[in-house]
Amino acid sequence: xxxxxxTTPIYYINAEPHLGHTYTMVVADTxxxxxRAKGVETFVVTGTDEHGDKIAxxxxxxxxxxxxxxxxMSPLFQQAWQxxxxxxxxxxxxxxxxxxxxxxxxxxxxxxxxxIYFSRYAGLYCTGCERFLTEKELVGGNCPDHKRPPEPIEExxxxxxxxxxxxxxxxxxxxxxxxIYPEHYRNEVLAMLASGGIGDLCIxxxxxxxxxxxxxxxDRRYVCYVWFDALISYVSGxxxxxxxxxxxxxxxxxxxxxxxxxxxHAIFWPSMLLALRLPLFRRLLIHGYWVRGEAKMSKSLGNxxxxxxxxxxxxxxxxxxxxxxxxxxxxxxxxNEDAFAARANADLANGLGNxxxxxxxxxxxxxxxxxxxxxxxxxxxxxxxxxFAQALxxxxxxxxxxxxxxxxxxxxxxxxxxxxxxxxxxxxxxxRERQQLPRVGGxxxxxxxxxxxxxxxxxxxxxETSQKIFSLLGVTAxxxxxxxxxxxxxxxxxxxxxxxxxxxxxxxxxxxATPRA
RNA sequence: GGCGGCGUAGCUCAGUUGGUUAGAGCGAGGGUCUCAUAAUCCCUAGGUCACUGGUUCGACUCCAGUCGCCGCCA
Numbered sequence: 001x002x003x004x005x006x007t008t009p010i011y012y013i014n015a016e017p018h019l020g021h022t023y024t025m026v027v028a029d030t031x032x033x034x035x036r037a038k039g040v041e042t043f044v045v046t047g048t049d050e051h052g053d054k055i056a057x058x059x060x061x062x063x064x065x066x067x068x069x070x071x072x073m074s075p076l077f078q079q080a081w082q083x084x085x086x087x088x089x090x091x092x093x094x095x096x097x098x099x100x101x102x103x104x105x106x107x108x109x110x111x112x113x114x115x116i117y118f119s120r121y122a123g124l125y126c127t128g129c130e131r132f133l134t135e136k137e138l139v140g141g142n143c144p145d146h147k148r149p150p151e152p153i154e155e156x157x158x159x160x161x162x163x164x165x166x167x168x169x170x171x172x173x174x175x176x177x178x179x180i181y182p183e184h185y186r187n188e189v190l191a192m193l194a195s196g197g198i199g200d201l202c203i204x205x206x207x208x209x210x211x212x213x214x215x216x217x218x219d220r221r222y223v224c225y226v227w228f229d230a231l232i233s234y235v236s237g238x239x240x241x242x243x244x245x246x247x248x249x250x251x252x253x254x255x256x257x258x259x260x261x262x263x264x265h266a267i268f269w270p271s272m273l274l275a276l277r278l279p280l281f282r283r284l285l286i287h288g289y290w291v292r293g294e295a296k297m298s299k300s301l302g303n304x305x306x307x308x309x310x311x312x313x314x315x316x317x318x319x320x321x322x323x324x325x326x327x328x329x330x331x332x333x334x335x336n337e338d339a340f341a342a343r344a345n346a347d348l349a350n351g352l353g354n355x356x357x358x359x360x361x362x363x364x365x366x367x368x369x370x371x372x373x374x375x376x377x378x379x380x381x382x383x384x385x386x387x388f389a390q391a392l393x394x395x396x397x398x399x400x401x402x403x404x405x406x407x408x409x410x411x412x413x414x415x416x417x418x419x420x421x422x423x424x425x426x427x428x429x430x431x432r433e434r435q436q437l438p439r440v441g442g443x444x445x446x447x448x449x450x451x452x453x454x455x456x457x458x459x460x461x462x463x464e465t466s467q468k469i470f471s472l473l474g475v476t477a478x479x480x481x482x483x484x485x486x487x488x489x490x491x492x493x494x495x496x497x498x499x500x501x502x503x504x505x506x507x508x509x510x511x512x513a514t515p516r517a
Numbered sequence: 518g519g520c521g522g523c524g525u526a527g528c529u530c531a532g533u534u535g536g537u538u539a540g541a542g543c544g545a546g547g548g549u550c551u552c553a554u555a556a557u558c559c560c561u562a563g564g565u566c567a568c569u570g571g572u573u574c575g576a577c578u579c580c581a582g583u584c585g586c587c588g589c590c591a
Contacts, residue, residue, distance in 0.1 A: 184522080188589050191520065195590060259588090326529085332587095339529085342543065350556050358553035365552075409542085419557055428552040502554055 004035040005249035010047035013073035017080045022307040029086040033460035037481040045237030047092030048074040052226040056212040090237040099236040104217040115161040122154035158204040165271040182330035189266040253281035288332035317462040324404040341507040348504040359447040360500035371491040372441025387417040449487040
C-alpha cells in the first residue's frame with residue numbers, strides 16, 4: 001500500500017498560534033487529504049516544542065514552573081488545530097515521557113557510535129536565538145534578530161560530530177534533486193554545504209545555566225539542546241504508534257516548514273539521521289512568510305493574526321482558500337484585509353457560492369428539486385464538460401506539484417465557464433415555454449454535475465465546503481478521486497436535491513470593522 | 518565582501534527554446550440579463566516590459582554595465 005507521511009514543525013510555545021503556524025497546518029492538511037483522496041494511507045504529525053531557555057524564562061516571568069506553563073500552552077495549539085478541523089494523527093509534546101525516552105535513547109546511540117565529544121567553548125550567547133552568535137553577525141553589538149546584546153559565555157559542552165556526515169548529506173541532496181523544494185532552497189543548502197563553513201553542533205547546555213530540558217543519558221549535569229530534541233519528534237510521533245507505524249511511514253516523510261528553519265532541517269537533521277543509521281526523510285517542503293506591510297509575521301514581533309478569530313469571523317474554508325490561493329508555495333505573500341475580502345467575495349461568494357445558489361434555486365423552482373434526464377448535448381454542453389474534464393486533470397496535477405494557487409485557479413476557470421454557460425444557455429428564459437422544459441432539465445442536470453465535480457476537487461482544499469455541496473446535492477462523496485467525470489451517473493432521474501443555502505456570505509469590511517467595542 | 522534572485526498595466530502576477538498590434542485576474546468606468554448572495558455576462562486599461570549599451574534581420578525574452586529591492590553565506 002502506498003503511504004504518505006507529512007509533518008509540520010512542532011511549534012514553540014512561547015506564543016499563541018498565529019497565521020504562520022496556521023498556513024503550515026493548512027498545507028500539511030491539504031496534502032494529507034489529497035493523498036487520502038487518491039487512496040494513499042496518510043499520517044500527520046505536529047506538536048509543541050516545550051524545552052529551552054526561552055520557555056524557562058517566560059515561565060519564570062509568569063511565576064510558573066516550566067512544566068505548568070507548557071501544560072497551559074500546549075493545549076492552545078492542540079485545540080486550535082482541532083477546531084480548525086485539521087487532520088492530526090499524532091500530536092507530539094516534547095515533554096511527553098515517550099518522546100523524552102526516545103531522545104535519550106538516540107543520544108546514547110550516537111554517543112556509543114563515537115559521534116559525540118566533550119569540549120570547551122567560549123562565545124556570545126543569545127537567549128532569544130538559543131544559540132551562540134559570531135562577532136560578525138552582531139549589528140551594533142546586538143543580536144540582529146532580537147536587538148539586544150548577547151552574553152559572553154564560556155563553558156564545556158557536548159558536541160555532535162556533524163562534520164563527519166556532511167559529505168554524505170551533500171551527496172544525498174545531489175543525488176535527489178527533489179529532496180528540497182523549491183529548488184531555490186536546495187541551491188542554498190548545497191551552497192552552504194560546499195562553503196565548508198559548517199562545524200560540529202553543540203548539543204548540550206549545562207544544568208547550572210539551564211535545567212529545563214532532556215537530560216543527557218551519559219552526563220546528568222547536562223540537558224539536550226533544543227534542536228536535537230525537537231527534530232526527533234518526527235520519529236517519536238510515529239513511534240508513539242508503534243514500531244510498525246514507524247517502519248511503514250518513515251521512508252515517505254515530507255517535512256513542511258517555513259524558510260527560517262531550513263538549516264536545522266537540511267543540515268542538522270539528515271546528519272543526525274545518518275549518525276543514527278536511519279534512512280533520510282523523503283522531502284523538505286519549504287514555504288515563505290506571510291508579510292503584512294513591512295514586518296514579517298513573526299511570533300517575537302507580535303503582528304499576529306489569530307487563526308481561531310479568523311475562523312469564527314469568516315469560516316475556516318474562507319481562510320484556507322485565501323492562504324492557498326494567494327501564496328505561491330515557496331514564495332512570500334502578503335496578507336491584508338482588503339485582499340482577503342476581495343478574494344473571498346470575488347471567488348467564493350460571487351463565483352462558487354452564487355453558482356450553487358442559482359443552480360439549486362432553478363432546480364427547485366422549475367422541477368421541485370427533482371433531477372431531469374440529460375438531453376442530447378449541444379456544442380455549449382460539450383464545451384462545459386470539456387472545461388471540467390480539464391479541471392479534473394489539472395487540479396490534481398498542480399496539487400501534486402504543490403502549486404495550490406494554480407490548482408485553484410484551474411478549478412475556477414471551470415467554475416467561471418459554468419457561470420457563463422448559465423447566461424449563454426439562459427435556462428431561466430427557456431423555462432417560460434413549456435415545450436423547452438426538457439432542455440432546461442438537461443442544462444440544470446449538467447450544472448449539478450459541475451457542482452459534483454467541483455465538490456470532488458475541493459475535498460482537500462475546502463473540506464467543509466466540499467461536504468456542504470455534496471449534502472446539498474443529496475449524494476455522498478466519491479470514495480476515491482475519479483479519473484473521469486462520470487457525468488450522468490451521479491443523479492438518478494427524479495433524485496431530489498436541496499434548496500440553496502448561502503455557502504459564503506459576502507464580506508463587508510466596513511460592517512465588520514464597526515462592532516469592535 | 519562572495520554567491521544568487523528580482524524589478525512587466527493602479528494592485529497581484531503570466532510571459533515557453535528571441536519574431537506579426539506585450540497577456541490574465543482583481544480594482545475602476547460603461548452596458549446587459551434577471552435564475553442567483555445588487556451576484557452573472559459583455560465592453561473598456563493605450564503599460565518607455567527599471568535604466569544604458571551590445572549581439573541579431575528582429576529582444577520583455579540573450580550578453581555587459583548602472584540603479585533599486587531581496588535572499589543565502591561570510
